Amino acid sequence: MGRPPFSDESGLKKGPWTPEEDQKLTNHINKHGHGSWRALPKLAGLNRCGKSCRLRWSNYLRPDIKRGKFSQEEEQTILNLHAVLGNKWSAIATHLSGRTDNEIKNFWNTHLKKKLIQMGYDPMTHRPRTDIFNSLQHLIALANLKELIENHSWEEQAMRLHYLQNLLQQPHNNISTLSAIQNAEAYNFLNSLKDSQFLSTNNNLGNHIVHQIPLNLDQPIQDSTPFSHLPELHTPSSFQTSLYKDKIRPQDTEFTIMRQGETSPTSPWLPSLSPPPSLVINDQRSKENSLEVVISPCLSEQGKHPNYLSQPDSEQSLNNIEEAPPSIWSDLLEDSFFQDIDKL
DNA sequence: AAAACGATCAACCGCGTTCAC
């Protein structure tokens, strides 16, 4: 395995290490330590660069390296840590004695990532993949909405945006967390329009929207600023894009602020920090900035099954996604308005 | 039997950070 030996222009050897080279490197480090990696090859009699020596030692020759398959417990630990740390392989490796960052990275890319994807989870967020990500073309179309709208009369623009608002302000009592997130995305999108140069340069349209905002929300409109009556939204930062800088959400759900790489209470890899949010997540704000992390292998709610990954197949989790109530996005995207966009 | 394909993983590369001067 590896590449055939060859040299770079400086004459230093590259490619796979021979047993003789391994022996030289090991002997030298055992006697003198590695010291300066740059100086090491010369001192050890190796025709390699220091970087190559360091890598060979830290990933292969180090005496405390554990070899062989990852155990279930190690696998679970990696999942838990990745949910919190993201692709910080070296940080993850510090919690798995005998495993190198390279090994963990490879294991993640070849096994765990695929496993998560097959189970319907986004390997980066550790959350169920939403329709949003299956509708990339529609999102791209949304990004182009401004341009499209500018080609219509302002009355028509207002009508279409009003339609969007009506969809977004439907009651959410029975929606799942998943669709709540999707709705939040839709809200954020609309809100992004509010501050866009597009609306500020289309005063007629902006005023029209203000007057068209339905008054059936619990929270009254505080002022005449478009959308300002909508409550503050807390969404995972990993869901935020340039389109969604302002955070507006349906007010009957709340989200814990999460930084990139953090996991959510709904992550299957960590024990729930709160009751299962199958319908509504209530007041998670007290947990803001809480970085409490459970690293040990987690158990399911009942404490009987290790987790989703240990189930014989992933159909259950996939079915859960399929059974999620239709989101506002599907309504939005079925609208002829968006179908028109597709034709562009 | 052999070709095609996918999986695996050691090693390389480039970039950001740290440190010494």
Next chain:
DNA sequence: TGTGAACGCGGTTGATCGTTT
């Protein structure tokens, strides 16, 4: 404070192995 060298990290590559057709 600025600069360059050294280091460390994450992403990517590509040869080899195993499986499927």
